[in-house]
Amino acid sequence: MSNSDQSYFDSEEEIQEQENNPELIKTNEIVEDSDSDSDSEDDVPISQRRTKLNSTTSSISDATLINDKINSHSSSSSDSDSDQPLSKRMPNNNSSQKILDPKKRKIKKESKTTATNESSDSEDDIALSKRRKTTPLKKVKKEIKTEIKKEIETEIKREIKREIKTEEPKKATKRTRVKKEEDDEKPSKKKKTTAKVKEEKVSKKKKKEEEEDEVFRWWDNEKEDDSIKWTTLEHQGPYFPPEYVSHGIKMKYKGEPIDLVPECEEVANFYAQVIGTDWGENPTFRKNFFKDFLKVIKKKQPNCPIKKFEDCDFTPLTEYFTEQKEKRKAMTKEEKEVIKKEKQEIEDKYGWALLDERKEKVGNFRIEPPGLFRGRGEHPKTGTLKYRVYPESVTINIGKNAKIPEPPEGHKWGKIIHDNTVTWLAMWKENVNDSFKYVWLAAGSSLKGQSDFKKFEKARELKKHIGKIREEYTLELKDKLMATRQRATALYFIDKLALRAGNEKGDDVADTVGCCSLRYEHVTLEPPNRVIFDFLGKDSIRYYNEVEVSKQVYKNIEIFKRAPKKEGDMLFDRLNTTILNKYLQKSMKGLTAKVFRTYNASYTFQEELKKTVKNSTMNEKLLAYNRANRQVAILCNHQRAVSKNHSDQLKRIQDKILTSKYQRYLVSKEMLELDPTLKKKKPELGRLSRGITKEFIKSYEEKELEKKKAKLERDNEKRKIDGKELLTLEDMEKAKRQPSMERLQKQYDTLSKRIKAQQVLLIDKDENKATALGTSKINYIDPRISAAWCYKYDVPIEKIFNKSLRNKFKWAVEVDENFVF
Incomplete structure (x- = not known):
């Protein structure tokens, strides 16, 4: 191999390394010429000898001349060459060079050592910039112009030889997108990798403002020392609500308007705004409000005559706030x-x-x-x-x-x-x-994300120890020491029923309990092995559950309830959360009773999701997801009150189903008119579905007639402006085209799918009426399980996580479909 060839390949290796640099720019840009000279042109790397084309007096004719030479050479150098110009083929070639802008690329320091002129096997492995010493180049513009032409021709010849020698194209390396050439090319239709598909699903609907903010990927580089949360912290503190300003509206006492100082008037406003709601009718709410109202009056306006709640009339204040509410609704844009x-x-x-x-x-x-x-x-x-x-x-x-x-x-x-x-x-x-x-x-901040991540990782770690822990507490259910039996029984309930641990409460707070703070009256026994729990849990939500337990657990509860215990006494009188959590630390570092709740919620959810049918519709998949979520919500006692308009919501969905069924019936009648033989093949055609009564048909036809009249009115307004003759309903009916069988069949299938989707929605809505799915999804279920399920069953992540949750769980949506809790 000659020195000139060797210099070319060395420069090729250098340029190929630079291709992976993110500082790449357009291919058609040319690097400035360094002020260096050499005894031989080929001894100096092309990347160091090339100059900007703009600095020369080259014209269109020069470029044409070069292209002519390129084409003539490419046609004569090899039979296998394409007739397509090389400039168009180079972007598709993996070995093609990328020319770097001197302003963007990083220029390496050249070695000061003088390279030898000898060529050897070992010399080939050394970068040319380290073996050769360049000298300053001083030539006139015409010589530079000629040299540029020669260099381009020489480079293209070597490129063609390289293509001939290469039997198979190399695998494409990661490169920065070249704007002009690659944007014009058609995208390849290669099968997308799972990671790429997943990335597209996550970022598909993100807005520009989200893309502008660089995401801190803390999950790629977690801190080992989690005791230090931050190094520097700056903020503006909290925002305080504005001070109260009196509106001048007076409440009445014993039928007479009464003047109140602003502090007292503000408290009266609070109650006036809840009148007409359930809170306003709640006796406890009224009692507590008026007690505190009198305290404020005594402190700020001692001479105020207000003494009894029954004599107070807040109507003027209520009317004022209703009026203000209407004004806000009527505000202009x-x-x-x-x-x-x-x-x-x-x-x-x-x-x-x-x-x-x-x-x-x-x-x-x-x-x-x-x-x-x-x-x-x-x-x-x-x-x-x-x-x-x-x-x-x-x-x-x-x-x-x-x-x-x-x-x-x-x-x-x-x-x-x-x-x-x-x-x-x-x-x-x-x-x-x-x-x-x-x-x-x-919720989407790095600190909150790290906290969530560690919480779910701790629950995943429990999976490795749960078998041993269950064996231990099962044996301890028969322990001779009463304290040990109580601890084992409580742990059994926390594990199997996902009960909260519970802490002791004072007399002045809500009477809510957990497992360790259960009292005698909260647990009832029903032979042979049924235990009934009935108590107020967190947020005063009633927990009622009838469960069958093992004979030993049933026996232990009998022992714990023996006389002289009575109502008001603690069921586990030798146990509290501190003792329980201290014991759990021996089984696993950082383990507390709370971790069991997270573990059981995530594990139950993952198992329930396995019931999803792979080839089902999108609505059926979402129903399966919500049913799995519901099982977790029931396990964790995440309840909600049935909304007042729940029955109205169900009625609307049922009406939509009946409407779709009747529309499908009308379509099937048209199909039979076109082809009466279809009746034998599809007996269901032309049949009215159950629930479609004469009253419903009459109501439907009246609504359709109103729609037609409204459309006719709009059309006639346009025709009137254009000076055309006005139409009638009969004209509209005549103008209708007879649909084809293919079109009718398509309508029939669409309506059938719509009916099925609405029926699934009706079931889902009814099943969720008293269950709060959000709490378990946000706080107790590992979000990576949901993300993996979405990728496995081709469900858009947006169907499961709204924008705020996707932001909160950025760290979780990057798993693949094979993630297992």
Whole structure:
């Protein structure tokens, strides 16, 4: 091999390495010529000798001359060459060169050592830039122009020789897309990989604003030390609701309008706004409200005559707020835009934080305004007044070197701390339940994502130990020590029934219990082995469950309920959550009773999803998914009250089904008119479905007639403007074309699919009426199970996770269909 050939291949290797560099640009750009010279042209790499075409006086005729030479050479060099110009074939060739813009590419430092002129086997492996020493090049423009032509011709000849020698094309390497050449090419129809399909599903409907923000992929590089949550933290603190401004509307007491100071008037407003709702009719709500109302009156307006709730008339206030509500509905687009802009300004200021120099979205940055506490279920404190929170009650957590956010004018922060082992930004204590409230980063933030990831990974880890743990507590059910028996029995319920562990509560809070805090009256025994649970769980939601248990567990409950125990006494009087969790730590690091709940929810969900039929319709797949989700919700006691308009929703769906069935009947009649022999082949044609009564048909025809009249009116308005003759209903009927059998069959099939989809929706809607699916999906089911199910059964992830959940579970949607919890 000659030195010139060797220099070409060495330069080819250099350029091929540079192709993987993301700094690639268009192929038709030419690298500037370095001011260097050489004894031989071929001794210097092409990448160092080439100059920008724009710097020369080359013209269109020069380019034409070069192309003519290229074509003549390509036609004579090999029989196997294509007649297509090489410039069009080069983008498809894997070995084609990419020319780098000198402004974008990284220029390597040349070795100062002088290369030898000898060629050897070992020399071939050394980069040419390290073996050759270049000298300055000084030539006039005409010589440069001639040299460029020679170089291009020489390079093309070598490219053609290389193509002839290559029997099979090399595998394509990853390259940055070349705009001009590759955009004109037709995309290849190769089978997409699973990863690519999955990526398309996730990013298909993302908006431009989401694409602009670079995602921090923390799941690719997790911190080993999870005790330190952040290094730097900056934020603007929480946003406080505006101070109350009096509207001047007076409530009545004993039929007479009464003046109230703003502090008292504000509390009266709170109750006026719930009149007409279930809260306003709730005796406990009324009692707690009026008790706190009197406290405010006594403190702020001692001479106020209000003493009895029955003598209070909040009607003027209620009417005022109803009127304000109607005004908001009637606002113009411009007025709504002003309010929207104001909200956006608040969002832009308070809704973002800088965490380790990354911009992260803050969750609920607004301090909750004062009002009346609602609560869930039969909460004993419903109606209690929630006081206004001031900065003096708020603790700010921020980086040491960060600027402290300014509190509202005339106030100061209660406390400033710099604790990087916690993830909250602000904290305060609310007065109703005496609990702490926090401002966190948003659900889609890196810290929240890491927390979720670790939670589900801990539950997955339990899978390795669950067999041994179950063996141990099964043996301990017969232990002679009462404390051990109680612990084993409680663990049995936590594992099998997904009960919460439960903590002891004070007398002034809701009487909600968990497994460890069950009392004598919460558990009833029914021979031979049935246990009935009936108690208020979290958020005062009733938990009622009748289950059959093992004989030993039934026997233990009998022992735990023996006299002298009575109602009000603890069932597990020798156990609490601290003792239980301390015991669990011996079986697995970081294991608590709460992990069992997450594990059982995710495992149950994964097993239920196996019932999905592969070739079923999209609606049937979604029904299977929701049924699996429902089983988890039932297991975790995630209930909800049946909505007031539930029956109306079902009625609307049923009407849609009947309408589709009647439309299908009409289509089938037309099919039989065209081909009466179809009756023998398809007896179902021309039959009315059950539920379609004469009254329904009459109602349907009246609605259809109204639609036709409305359409006729619109058409005639257009015809009137155009000066055409107006039409009648008879004209419209005559203008109808007789549909073909093919078209009728298509309509029939479409209506059949629609009926099936609506029937599935009706079943799903009815089954979900008293079950809250969202809580288990968000908090207890590993989202990777849902993502893998979507990829396996070709269900768009958007059907399962809405935009906020896709943002929250960015880390989870990258699994493949083979993921197993």
